Amino acid sequence: MFQIIDLKYKNILDIKELEIPGQRITCIVGQSGSGKTTLLRMLNKLISPDSGKILYNDENLKEIDSIGLRRKVVMLPQTPVIFNGTIRDNLQIGLKLAEKPEAADSELLEILEKVHLKKGLDENADKLSGGEKQRLALGRVMLLKPEVLLLDEPSSALDEETEQLIIESVVEFSKRNNRTLIMVTHSKKVADTFADNIIEIKEGKVVEA
Amino acid sequence: MDKVIDLQIWQMAAAYIFVLVLLVIVRAKGIKRESEIVLSSVRMTIQLIFTGYVLVYLFDNPNPIFSVLVYAAMETFAIFNIFKRMKQKLSAGLKRIIALSMFFGTTVSLLFFILVVVNVSPWYDPRYFIPIAGMLIGNSMTGISLGVSRLTDGMITNKSLVEGALMLGATPKLAAKQIVDNAFDSAILPTINSMLGMGIVFLPGMMTGQILSGTSPLTAINYQIAIMLGILGSVALTVITFVQLGYKTFFNKDSQLIIED
Numbered sequence A: 001m002f003q004i005i006d007l008k009y010k011n012i013l014d015i016k017e018l019e020i021p022g023q024r025i026t027c028i029v030g031q032s033g034s035g036k037t038t039l040l041r042m043l044n045k046l047i048s049p050d051s052g053k054i055l056y057n058d059e060n061l062k063e064i065d066s067i068g069l070r071r072k073v074v075m076l077p078q079t080p081v082i083f084n085g086t087i088r089d090n091l092q093i094g095l096k097l098a099e100k101p102e103a104a105d106s107e108l109l110e111i112l113e114k115v116h117l118k119k120g121l122d123e124n125a126d127k128l129s130g131g132e133k134q135r136l137a138l139g140r141v142m143l144l145k146p147e148v149l150l151l152d153e154p155s156s157a158l159d160e161e162t163e164q165l166i167i168e169s170v171v172e173f174s175k176r177n178n179r180t181l182i183m184v185t186h187s188k189k190v191a192d193t194f195a196d197n198i199i200e201i202k203e204g205k206v207v208e209a
Numbered sequence B: 001m002d003k004v005i006d007l008q009i010w011q012m013a014a015a016y017i018f019v020l021v022l023l024v025i026v027r028a029k030g031i032k033r034e035s036e037i038v039l040s041s042v043r044m045t046i047q048l049i050f051t052g053y054v055l056v057y058l059f060d061n062p063n064p065i066f067s068v069l070v071y072a073a074m075e076t077f078a079i080f081n082i083f084k085r086m087k088q089k090l091s092a093g094l095k096r097i098i099a100l101s102m103f104f105g106t107t108v109s110l111l112f113f114i115l116v117v118v119n120v121s122p123w124y125d126p127r128y129f130i131p132i133a134g135m136l137i138g139n140s141m142t143g144i145s146l147g148v149s150r151l152t153d154g155m156i157t158n159k160s161l162v163e164g165a166l167m168l169g170a171t172p173k174l175a176a177k178q179i180v181d182n183a184f185d186s187a188i189l190p191t192i193n194s195m196l197g198m199g200i201v202f203l204p205g206m207m208t209g210q211i212l213s214g215t216s217p218l219t220a221i222n223y224q225i226a227i228m229l230g231i232l233g234s235v236a237l238t239v240i241t242f243v244q245l246g247y248k249t250f251f252n253k254d255s256q257l258i259i260e261d
């Protein structure tokens, strides 16, 4: 799915070779500041490497239209982004920004259930707790059902029990729809339980693939 | 009504008492603004006297080249003034857009005003051309300055929102839409608000000047109404051109957000 060859970015990333398989669950682990977020941003083409290349389905990312790519390879940022408005607005806005048709309320409620957010669609999103915001943002990207989901520490603000539930739910969702899931996590337990493939990054280099 | 009092030199000098009063106040309060107050009073005086003589010469010698030159000088001055006023660092691309929008917005409005609204003949008649150009440029300059600072601030403070939208596959246009709309709104709001108080709370400078120099208030008001609408049009056109093109300078061709920090 993704292939990285001789990639260099500032003095942050230096990856000789890396392959991330499609339709699998890949976990990226490593110390704080090692370059995990930077790598995800690169796969989303939010930034481009200084040298080397990234292939997506054998096509160089450089040649792929950024917006088209990001609609297939969606990224969830480490700090959840919450827009002004209700929970409904915050779920629909993903579809609106990606220029896709709106979803019915029933579909939104289904997503809220998947991320274990027991709130009404008309509630103000700004009032949610940190962990609830994180789950709302996760719900937003799941609603887009992209080919690839890039999740940057999707459960960092959650207690261990909720974390397991949420990750299990998104893993199940990806598997059932034959999607690719790439997620950064600090939890060894999450990686060990759910990953088909673990990538460890240390000071910008891949140590284990 | 038809007898205009020509101010004598000593009468004008007496008006400087206002400056002295202000100086005494700031001195007493310990506010360190004396040099600015003196400087701006002196500059105002010299600039107006100089302009007065230039205008006398231009009015006596109407010439399309002179009118256009004065126009170009005002435009250039206004554009550099915008650059200077900004606290934020402006990229070269953004500066180009500012210059282009100012030039485009004010020129189109000026031509419409001169050719259609007032129907001045010849079009370059400095008695109309220069003051009207001055008013359109001055007000558009204030409007676009607000627009520039709102757009730049908006992009910086909402960086994660904009990037959050891009990550989901939004076009730069959609990702920046709210910031662009806000910048436009706050840039034209003062002009809209100023129309509300017009004639009741204050008489605008142009009208006051005309009335003092002997024009009938009704004629002065007709002109003022027209010029207010012209200003509104010019500000709106300048600012909309700016925001529609300006937000693009924050993205590269790969639709990546580029904000130097």
Ligand SMILES: Nc1ncnc2c1ncn2[C@@H]1O[C@H](COP(=O)(O)OP(=O)(O)OP(=O)(O)O)[C@@H](O)[C@H]1O
Binding pocket: A012, A030, A031, A032, A033, A034, A035, A036, A037, A038, A039, A078
């Ligand atoms: N735009 C940038 N310019 C310069 N340095 C940057 C930039 N973005 C990130 N860095 C640096 O690159 C390094 C890697 O950052 P990155 O965010 O990828 O780490 P991370 O592995 O995600 O860490 P964490 O687990 O804390 O989220 C850090 O030292 C960071 O300061």
Ligand SMILES: [Mg+2]
Binding pocket: A036, A037, A038, A078, A152
């Ligand atoms: Mg990170």
